[in-house]
Amino acid sequence: MALHFSDDEYALRLQKLTATMREEKLDAMLLFAQESMYWLTGYDTFGYCFFQTLVVKADGEMVLLTRSADLRQARHTSNIRRIEVWVDRVNADPTMDLKNLLSELDLLGARIGVEYDTHGMTGRVARLLDHQLATFGEMVDASLLVGRLRLIKSPAEITFVEKAAALADDALDAALPLIRPGGSEAEILAAMQGAVFAGGGDYPANEFIIGSGADALLCRYKAGRRTLDDNDQLTLEWAGVAAHYHAAMMRTVVIGAPTNRHRELYSAARETIQAIEMVLRPGNNFGTVFDVHAKIMDERGLTRHRLNACGYALGARFSPSWMESQMFHAGNPQPIEADMSLFVHMIIMDSDSGTAMTLGQTYLTTDGAPRALSRYGLDFIEV
Numbered sequence: 001m002a003l004h005f006s007d008d009e010y011a012l013r014l015q016k017l018t019a020t021m022r023e024e025k026l027d028a029m030l031l032f033a034q035e036s037m038y039w040l041t042g043y044d045t046f047g048y049c050f051f052q053t054l055v056v057k058a059d060g061e062m063v064l065l066t067r068s069a070d071l072r073q074a075r076h077t078s079n080i081r082r083i084e085v086w087v088d089r090v091n092a093d094p095t096m097d098l099k100n101l102l103s104e105l106d107l108l109g110a111r112i113g114v115e116y117d118t119h120g121m122t123g124r125v126a127r128l129l130d131h132q133l134a135t136f137g138e139m140v141d142a143s144l145l146v147g148r149l150r151l152i153k154s155p156a157e158i159t160f161v162e163k164a165a166a167l168a169d170d171a172l173d174a175a176l177p178l179i180r181p182g183g184s185e186a187e188i189l190a191a192m193q194g195a196v197f198a199g200g201g202d203y204p205a206n207e208f209i210i211g212s213g214a215d216a217l218l219c220r221y222k223a224g225r226r227t228l229d230d231n232d233q234l235t236l237e238w239a240g241v242a243a244h245y246h247a248a249m250m251r252t253v254v255i256g257a258p259t260n261r262h263r264e265l266y267s268a269a270r271e272t273i274q275a276i277e278m279v280l281r282p283g284n285n286f287g288t289v290f291d292v293h294a295k296i297m298d299e300r301g302l303t304r305h306r307l308n309a310c311g312y313a314l315g316a317r318f319s320p321s322w323m324e325s326q327m328f329h330a331g332n333p334q335p336i337e338a339d340m341s342l343f344v345h346m347i348i349m350d351s352d353s354g355t356a357m358t359l360g361q362t363y364l365t366t367d368g369a370p371r372a373l374s375r376y377g378l379d380f381i382e383v
Contacts, residue, residue: 002077003042004243005156010079013040014060016149021058027110028102029056029142032125033118034318036146037064038244043078045070046319048120051086051094057105065098095125095132102136113142119320147325150315153339157245157315158364161341163201165247165362165373167240170195172249172376179234179253179383185210186225192238202241205322209237209250216252216356217349219307231256235356237345244316247373248343250360254382261350265302265357266380269346272296273359273378276310276344280363280370286332289344293328302348311344314362340365341373 003010017040021029031054037043041054041062052066063082064074074083084101086094102108112133116126133139153161171192178188189210196202207221212228216235228234232255239248254262275292293310297303313324326334328344336342345360359378363370 001042001075001079002044003079004160005042007079009154009156010041012154013149014056017056017146018058018060020145020149021056021113024113024140024142024145025111026113026140026142027058027137028105028107029113029145030054030098030115031056031146032115032120033146034120035150035316036115037078038316038318039146039150041078041080043074043080044244045073045077047073048318051125052120053098054080055098055101055105057107061105063101063105065094065101093128093132095128098129099132099136102133108136110137111140112137113140113145115143115146116141117143117325119318144325151313151324151326151334151340152337153315153341153364158339158341160242160245160316161247161314161362161364162373163242164240164245167196167199167201167242168238168247168249168362169240169375170199171238171240172251175236176381176383179228179255181228181230181232181255183228183255184225185212185227185234188234188236189225192236196240199240200242202244204239204241205244205246205317205319208239209235211235214354217351217354219347219349228255233262233356235358237358237360239322241322244318245341246314246317246322247341247362248314248322248345248360249362249374249376250345250347250358251381252356252358254380258380258382259353259355261353261355262357263380265305265348265350265355266359268297268300268302269348269357269359270378272310272346273344277363277370280336280342280344280365281368282335282337282365284336286326286328286334286336287330289328289336290330290332293346294330297348305348305350307347310346311342311360314341314343336365338365338367342370
C-alpha cells in the first residue's frame with residue numbers, strides 16, 4: 001500500500017475519532033469529505049466527485065462504499081480492508097446501497113453523524129440520503145468533527161507541512177527572475193508550478209492566483225494571460241504542496257517605481273501581520289486574530305479596502321479549495337493551540353486608485369511565539 005504515514009499513526013487517528021464519537025454519542029459516522037478519508041486511512045483519490053462514503057463505527061470498524069473505478073485506488077492507497085462497490089447504471093441511487101450496508105452493519109435505529117458540509121456531498125446526494133435514511137435512525141450533522149481533529153498536526157504531518165513550505169519558497173525563487181517589464185504571466189505561472197513538481201510536490205487543491213494590472217486586485221484565479229508593463233503590479237497567491245499538505249504564500253510585486261499608495265498599503269499590511277504574530281499563540285482564538293487585523297486596518301482608514309477574513313487553517317486538502325473551514329473572521333471562538341499550520345494574509349484592494357497590496361505566509365504555532373515557515377521575510381518586493 002502507498003501510505004504516507006505509519007500504521008501506528010493511522011491507529012492513533014482512528015482512536016481519536018472513535019473517542020470523540022463516543023463523547024458525541026454517535027454510533028457511526030458517514031465520511032464524505034475526502035480530507036477526512038485521507039487523514040484517517042490514507043485513501044487518496046479525486047473520485048469524491050461521484051458518490052462515495054466511508055462508514056466508521058464507534059468500535060473502529062470501517063467500510064468504504066465507492067465506484068468500481070476507485071476500488072483499486074482504495075486498495076493501493078489506504079488501509080481500508082472492506083470495500084463495497086455500488087454499480088453505475090441508469091437512475092442509480094447509491095444511497096439505497098448505503099442503507100442496505102448500514103442495515104448489515106447492525107446500525108438500524110443508530111445515531112449516525114454525517115459530513116454534510118463538504119465538496120464530496122452534493123445537494124442531490126444530501127436529498128437522496130435524507131430520504132433513504134429518514135426512518136432508519138437519527139441523522140446528525142457532524143460536518144466539523146473530523147476537521148477539528150485535523151487542526152492539530154502530528155510530528156509526521158509537520159514534516160510534510162515544512163516540506164510544502166520549502167516548495168512554496170522554491171516557487172517564488174523561480175518566479176522572481178521572470179517578473180520584469182515584458183515578463184509573461186504564463187511563464188511565471190509555469191515556473192512556479194514547475195518548481196513545486198520538480199521538488200517532488202503535488203498539484204494544489206485550487207489554482208494559483210496570478211493577476212497583473214487591474215487583475216492584481218482580484219482574489220481568485222481567472223483565465224487569460226497578460227504581459228507585464230514597465231510600471232505594473234502583480235499579485236500572486238500560491239502554495240507548496242507535499243502529500244496534499246499545503247503551505248500558502250501571498251505577495252504583490254511592484255514592477256517599476258512603486259506609488260506612494262503602494263508604500264502606504266504595504267506599511268499597513270506589514271504592521272498588521274507583525275501585530276498578529278503577537279496573538280497567534282495559545283490563549284487566544286481565531287476571532288482575536290481577526291480583531292487585531294480589523295483594528296489596525298480601520299484605524300488607517302482601510303475599512304472599505306480590506307476583507308472580512310485574514311487567513312485560515314491549512315492541512316491536507318483536496319480540490320476545489322486548499323482552505324480549511326476554520327478561518328480568521330469576527331467572532332470565531334476556535335482556540336489557537338500548538339502545532340496548527342495557519343495561513344495569515346493581508347489583502348488590501350483599493351479600487352479607487354487601482355492599487356493592490358497583499359502579504360501572506362504560513363505559520364506553525366507553538367507553545368509560545370509562532371514560527372514562520374518561509375525563509376522569505378515580509379520585505380516589500382519591487383523589481
